[in-house]
Amino acid sequence: MRRVVALPAQWRILKHYGTLIALLAILAGFSLLSPRVFPTPANVINITRQISLLTIIAIGATLVMTVGEFDLSIGSMASFGGVLATGLVVRHVPIALSLLVSLGIAFLFGLFNGCLVTRFRIFSFITTLSTGTILSGFTFWYTGGATIFGGIPDDFLWFGQGIIGSVPVPTVLMFLVVGLFWFILTYTEFGRRLYAIGGNPLAAQLSGVNVARDKTFAFGYTALLAAATGIILASRLGSAHPTAGGSLFLPSYAAVFLGMTTVKGGYPNAWGTFVGSLMIGVIANGLTILNVPFYLQDIVTGMIVVLAVIVQSLGEGRG
Amino acid sequence: MVDNLLELREITKLFPGVIALDKVTLTIRRGEIHALVGENGAGKTTLVKVISGAYLPDRGTMLWQGKPTVIHSPIQSQALGIFAIHQHRNLVPFFSGYENLFLGRPYPQKVRGVLDWRKLREKGEQAKRELGIEVDLALPAQELTPAQMTLIEIMRALLVRAQLIILDEPTASLSENEVQALFTLIRVLREKDTSFLYVSHRLEEIFLLADRVTVLRNGRLVETRETTQTSKTELIALMAGEKAGHDFPPPPPLGDAPVILSVHDLATMDGKVKGVNFDLRRGEILGLFGLVGAGRTELLEALYGIRPVKKGSVILEGKPVTLRNSLQAIETGLALVPEDRVRSGVIPSLSVRANIALPILERFRMVPWFPVPHRGREKQVVWDMVGRLRIKTAGPEQRVASLSGGNQQKLVLAKWMARGAKVFLCDEPTHGVDVHARREIYELLYQLVRQGAAMILVSSDLSEILTVSHRIGVMVGGRLVKIFEHREVLAQEVLSLCYGEESGCVAGSMENS
Numbered sequence: 001m002r003r004v005v006a007l008p009a010q011w012r013i014l015k016h017y018g019t020l021i022a023l024l025a026i027l028a029g030f031s032l033l034s035p036r037v038f039p040t041p042a043n044v045i046n047i048t049r050q051i052s053l054l055t056i057i058a059i060g061a062t063l064v065m066t067v068g069e070f071d072l073s074i075g076s077m078a079s080f081g082g083v084l085a086t087g088l089v090v091r092h093v094p095i096a097l098s099l100l101v102s103l104g105i106a107f108l109f110g111l112f113n114g115c116l117v118t119r120f121r122i123f124s125f126i127t128t129l130s131t132g133t134i135l136s137g138f139t140f141w142y143t144g145g146a147t148i149f150g151g152i153p154d155d156f157l158w159f160g161q162g163i164i165g166s167v168p169v170p171t172v173l174m175f176l177v178v179g180l181f182w183f184i185l186t187y188t189e190f191g192r193r194l195y196a197i198g199g200n201p202l203a204a205q206l207s208g209v210n211v212a213r214d215k216t217f218a219f220g221y222t223a224l225l226a227a228a229t230g231i232i233l234a235s236r237l238g239s240a241h242p243t244a245g246g247s248l249f250l251p252s253y254a255a256v257f258l259g260m261t262t263v264k265g266g267y268p269n270a271w272g273t274f275v276g277s278l279m280i281g282v283i284a285n286g287l288t289i290l291n292v293p294f295y296l297q298d299i300v301t302g303m304i305v306v307l308a309v310i311v312q313s314l315g316e317g318r319g
Numbered sequence: 320m321v322d323n324l325l326e327l328r329e330i331t332k333l334f335p336g337v338i339a340l341d342k343v344t345l346t347i348r349r350g351e352i353h354a355l356v357g358e359n360g361a362g363k364t365t366l367v368k369v370i371s372g373a374y375l376p377d378r379g380t381m382l383w384q385g386k387p388t389v390i391h392s393p394i395q396s397q398a399l400g401i402f403a404i405h406q407h408r409n410l411v412p413f414f415s416g417y418e419n420l421f422l423g424r425p426y427p428q429k430v431r432g433v434l435d436w437r438k439l440r441e442k443g444e445q446a447k448r449e450l451g452i453e454v455d456l457a458l459p460a461q462e463l464t465p466a467q468m469t470l471i472e473i474m475r476a477l478l479v480r481a482q483l484i485i486l487d488e489p490t491a492s493l494s495e496n497e498v499q500a501l502f503t504l505i506r507v508l509r510e511k512d513t514s515f516l517y518v519s520h521r522l523e524e525i526f527l528l529a530d531r532v533t534v535l536r537n538g539r540l541v542e543t544r545e546t547t548q549t550s551k552t553e554l555i556a557l558m559a560g561e562k563a564g565h566d567f568p569p570p571p572p573l574g575d576a577p578v579i580l581s582v583h584d585l586a587t588m589d590g591k592v593k594g595v596n597f598d599l600r601r602g603e604i605l606g607l608f609g610l611v612g613a614g615r616t617e618l619l620e621a622l623y624g625i626r627p628v629k630k631g632s633v634i635l636e637g638k639p640v641t642l643r644n645s646l647q648a649i650e651t652g653l654a655l656v657p658e659d660r661v662r663s664g665v666i667p668s669l670s671v672r673a674n675i676a677l678p679i680l681e682r683f684r685m686v687p688w689f690p691v692p693h694r695g696r697e698k699q700v701v702w703d704m705v706g707r708l709r710i711k712t713a714g715p716e717q718r719v720a721s722l723s724g725g726n727q728q729k730l731v732l733a734k735w736m737a738r739g740a741k742v743f744l745c746d747e748p749t750h751g752v753d754v755h756a757r758r759e760i761y762e763l764l765y766q767l768v769r770q771g772a773a774m775i776l777v778s779s780d781l782s783e784i785l786t787v788s789h790r791i792g793v794m795v796g797g798r799l800v801k802i803f804e805h806r807e808v809l810a811q812e813v814l815s816l817c818y819g820e821e822s823g824c825v826a827g828s829m830e831n832s
Contacts (some may be wrong), residue, residue, distance in 0.1 A: 113395040189680045189690040196677055199666035206625070206663055207734065208649040263720065265668060 018311040019261045019272075023279050023303070027078055030286035037289050045167065049055065052170035053236075053279030056177050057245075058252035058273045060225030063218045065256050065268040069117060069124035071219060073132030074226040078245025081106050081149060081227025082234035085132040098156075108221025109135065114216030122217075138276055139242040149239035156219050160236025170232055170263075174274075177225065182270035190246045194218060195267065208305075212238045224266065254305045261312040279304065323385065323400075324349045324483055324514050325370070329380035332365055339365040340380065341538045347483060350512040352547070357535035357558055357753070363518050366535065366648040367485055370516070372396035372735040383453030397423075402481035404472040408465070416456030416463075416471055417443040420478060431475075439747040446474050450504060466497035473504065476605040477513075484508075485516045490524060502528055503610045520753065522551045534558055555754055567761055567786050571769050576601040579773045580742050582622070591617035593797040594631070599724065599742065599775065602768045606788030607777045610817050615777040616658065619744040622775075623655045624648040649678060654740030656731050658747040658777075660724065664731045668719035671712050672701045674730055675721050688829040708763060725756025734762055735737065743767060743774040749783060761787050781813060793817060 016182045026220055031039040055123055081102050085174045088098035109131070116127045162169035185191035193214050196204040205211045229248065234240035259272025280301050325347040330341040340362050347353050355364050368374045370381075372390040381388050383399055390396045393403070410419045417439050421427075427438035443456045452474065454467045463471070468487050476484045486505075488576055490498045504527065505515060525532055526546055529804040534541040541557050580599040586592055593613045598606055607615045620626035622633060624777045633640040640651050648655075651816060657663040666674055676683070676697050683692035684698075701715050708729045712722060719727060728748060735743060745764070749757045764787060778784050784791055791803040793816045801816055 186690050189692060192673065192677070192680060192692070193671060196666050196673065199668040200663075202663045202665050204677070206623075206645055206655055206657065208646055210646055267668065 001207050016264060019258055019275060019279070019308050021310065023243040023282070026279065026286070027283055029296045030282070030289070034286070034289050035203065038286055042284070042299040043289075044173070047278075047285050048174070050285060052168070052174035053233050054175045054248055054251055054255060054281065055274055055277040056232070057226050057248050057307075058277050059177055059181050059254040059270060060229075061220035062185075062259065062268045062270060062273045063181070063194070063225075064124070064222045065198075065253075065260075067218050068201070069219070070253075071113065071128045071130040071134055071222050071226075072125065072249070073113065074110075074222060075246045075249030076132040076136040077106055077109065077223050077226035078230035078233065078248055079242055080135050080230065080245075082230030082240040082244055083139050083143055083242055084227075084286065085231045085236045086148045086152060086156075086240035087142060088146060089153055089156045090284050095153065099231065102231060103224055104181050106223045106227030107220045107281050110220035113223065114219030117219065133287050136167040136242070138242045143240075143242045146244065147239050148234075149240045150161065151216045152235075152238060154168065156236050157238060160234070161238075170236065173232065175230075178270050178274045185270055189216065190217070190250055198267065233283050251277075251301070255280060257305055257307050262307045266312055287305035322348055323382070324473065325372075326382035326385075328382070328537075329370060330376045331380070332362075332367075332374060333377045334370060338375070338538050340369065342687045343535070343538075344542045345540060345543065346534055347514050347516060347531075349514055350483075350509055351531065352509055352517055352529045352832060353807065354529035354532040355516060356520075356522070356525065356532060357533065357687045359580065361535040361558070361753070362488070362538040363535055365538075367403060367487060367516070367518060370396070370483075371485060376611055385773060395481055397481070400480060400482035401477060401478035401485070402483070403485040404469065404487065405487065406491055408468040408472055410460040410471065412461035412466055413459050415459055416454065419460055419471055419474060420446065420456070420475055422477060423477065428544065443474075446478060446623075447757045448472065450477070450507070450703045452504065464497070465491075466493045466501065467503060468505070469493070473508075477508070477597045479512070483514045483516065485518070487518045489517075490519065497525070522554055531724060533567055544569055544746065558754060567758060570604050570787055570789055571602065571788055573600060576603065579636055581634040582772060583632045583634075584620060585618070586629045587621050587635065588627040589617075591623055591626075591797055595794075595797075595799045597799055598699055599773045601771050601773055603790070604768055604774045604776055605789045606784035606791045606800075606819070607775060607794060608779075608784050608791060608813055609794035613794040613817075615794050616746055617797075618799075619655065619746055620795070622648070623653055623744060624791075649738075650737075652741035654735035654738070654743050654744040655656045656728075656743060657736070658750060660727050660731060665727050668718065670716045670718055671705065671710070671722070671730060672698060672715040675701045675704055675734045675737055678734060681764075690770060704821060706735050708736070709759060723756075723757070725752045728752060728756070729763065732760070732767070736767060741772055743772055744777075745774060746774070746777045747779065749778070749780070755789060769771060785813075 037043060057078060060074055061071065084105065085098045085102040088101060089095055089154075112127055113124075114129055116131070117124045158217050159169055159173070164172055184286055185194065193204070193209045196207070196209055197214060201211050226245070230245045233244055237244070253275035255273050256268055257277030259274070260266045260268055262272040262275050263269055283300055283304065284297050287300065323346050327343055327345045329342040331338070331339055331342055343362070355363050355366065365374065369376050370390070372393045372395050376389065377506060381390065388399065390399070390401075396403075399457075402696065411422065414422070420443050421439065426440060427435045429435045440456075447456065450473075452470050453478060454463070454470050456471075460468060460471070473484065475637055476670070484592065489501060493501065504522075509515065517525070519525060529546050531543055532546050532549065532554065533543040535820055537560060575601065578598045579601045582595060582597050587593045595618055597605070607618070609615050620630050621642060624647055626643045628642045634640060635651050638651070640653075641647055645655070652795060661667060666677070667782070675690070679700075680692050681690070683697045685693045698715055705708075705712060705715065710722070710726050710729045712726065719730060722730065732748075732805060748764070749760055753761065762774070775789060776784065790805075792799050793801050793803075793813055795817060803813070
């Protein structure tokens with residue numbers, strides 16, 4: 001049995017909107033501390049570009065988390081996607097074809113993950129840890145451990161460096177991805193079934209949901225988004241490194257967990273993940289402007305995730 | 320000497336939008352067995368949780384041995400001497416009985432930090448002797464029967480010198496002999512001045528065991544009475560708030576309805592079902608009775624495609640049914656209403672709407688090729704179902720976790736009714752459901768068969784089967800040994816059949832009226 005802390009009414013507001021209030025507080029704090037750099041339009045656009053990659057890969061993580069699974073291979077998949085697509089374009093393969101091939105392989109790889117999890121009933125944690133390791137082995141093999149750079153066509157760089165009006169392309173792609181998967185999760189039959197599986201897989205199966213198929217597709221889309229993230233990353237940097245995606249892996253789950261605290265009931269959701277990612281991005285951006293050492297950024301981000309989850313858990317479990 | 324062990328004065332507990340407990344005033348005397356009855360949602364669980372420290376009441380005072388006390392946590396309530404034993408017992412599955420006995424308390428130690436196994440066993444065996452309990456404490460909890468787990472919980476309670484033991488539906492999955500053993504133990508402990516708060520749906524037990532009984536209804540305390548001065552009929556009336564009769568009308572007449580489902584020589588791989596034959600007619604309720612392990616649930620699961628089938632054929636409306644998975648079963652018009660609602664019937668984290676609409680999402684598409692359900696149409700269908708089945712909910716968006724058991728069961732039925740299932744496989748549909756909701760569920764079953772559905776009703780409550788079925792099938796050892804063709808069969812006939820080939824315990828309580 002679990003102890004329930006009785007919350008006064010004013011606390012409930014904190015519980016339900018805690019993450020958003022914290023985000024506003026952080027924004028206000030940085031604006032006061034750095035009034036001439038932080039709250040400027042240029043910096044706002046800068047932040048959205050900085051968080052775009054994290055957000056896209058985290059939306060992928062949101063999908064597998066919705067069905068109650070983990071995918072630890074998304075970091076390796078991002079590296080793989082970036083390296084494969086870049087490798088193809090520098091060999092003069094048409095860009096569209098390169099993207100199609102990279103994303104297609106990623107999707108199939110995700111489906112393979114999903115099959116292992118659903119058909120053989122191996123914990124997704126173990127499955128994706130292993131397949132991710134295999135994948136990163138392939139990535140190193142493909143590049144010989146080296147970074148791919150030079151000879152990348154300008155059109156390929158557009159995905160990471162281009163600007164539409166005054167908005168960077170990655171920002172636009174991020175909002176497209178968030179909006180699309182918010183719609184898919186909330187309104188489509190597929191999304192509704194994913195939430196049912198996450199809530200109670202057995203009851204979902206007995207109610208006619210093809211749990212194995214839907215879960216497998218969730219893994220497919222997760223891998224697809226991870227590879228897309230890797231491609232945009234390579235395009236943005238103008239080079240592809242076989243471990244480039246690794247640094248996105250942990251923050252992406254942090255973003256999902258923060259996002260879960262933005263809704264009552266605490267389930268993974270697309271806009272929440274965006275808010276989580278935004279929070280992580282704003283902290284990194286603000287602290288960098290204030291010249292705070294980079295390791296402090298990690299410490300602060302970690303503490304904020306823990307704090308958000310604690311606030312969320314207060315007063316839960318009543319029924 | 321204070322005679323009142325625990326006094327609750329005007330305890331009120333509020334949840335968002337609900338008054339779970341409304342000024343409940345209750346006294347538990349020293350050495351008393353105090354029964355607590357009420358329908359699902361009457362506030363029994365909330366009251367137990369307030370006493371055991373899981374909930375803090377919003378208003379009211381508690382007196383423990385005459386002293387005003389605020390209980391903030393289960394740990395504190397245990398320290399005071401209150402020990403709650405829940406229906407789902409809190410034991411670590413892979414720990415032995417000895418280890419479970421000392422769970423959450425200091426283990427005997429040789430030197431600081433090193434467990435003294437010998438002493439642990441001695442203490443356990445000693446407690447066993449004192450209480451005269453027969454249970455192998457060397458076994459891990461996962462290999463024990465529910466009855467043995469309850470005994471270990473009671474031993475735990477005594478090791479912490481509990482003065483008040485709360486038992487929540489302790490006999491739910493116990494056999495007749497085990498129930499008797501448990502009652503003997505409870506009576507022995509009462510002689511030693513231990514008090515009990517006994518929560519149960521089984522009214523017979525209350526008259527066998529309890530000194531006083533308190534009836535809750537809608538969060539209010541209706542009355543506390545000496546058990547010698549009341550009757551079962553009266554208690555039911557107090558719980559329901561109206562004079563509820565015992566008998567329920569028979570199911571709607573069948574006429575010459577055609578056969579809808581034929582089962583030939585059905586057997587499962589694991590041998591739990593061995594060559595079952597029967598026909599089911601449109602509009603018919605076939606009751607299935609049998610002892611525990613007779614293969615009733617397994618038969619339903621085989622029909623639903625979730626238990627591997629060795630041989631046999633099933634024909635639904637003239638077409639053969641493949642028994643490979645639940646998705647196909649649903650496609651052909653079968654619907655399973657599983658015994659364990661929370662585990663396999665509903666999705667507690669989702670709304671009433673999402674639960675009912677889950678199997679029929681495709682029907683609400685705005686355009687046939689675009690898999691996006693139309694919210695408005697979906698809500699309308701769901702709300703219509705909620706109204707027809709009288710599901711008590713604040714609205715279609717309420718989470719199912721916060722519905723009472725009876726309403727969750729109605730929701731499972733609503734889900735299949737909305738889908739238009741042809742054959743309902745109901746496994747203990749009234750299990751753990753209060754008197755009032757039970758009647759509502761019977762009415763629902765009748766409504767379904769009136770609309771042309773057929774039903775297999777598995778129940779361990781013989782009086783239930785005798786009341787609401789057209790025919791009564793008896794399963795013994797995986798075989799359907801007999802189908803009584805008329806409702807006027809006697810309980811003794813059914814029972815003697817069950818005991819004819821196997822000795823064991825009665826599957827469920829006999830609620831003789």
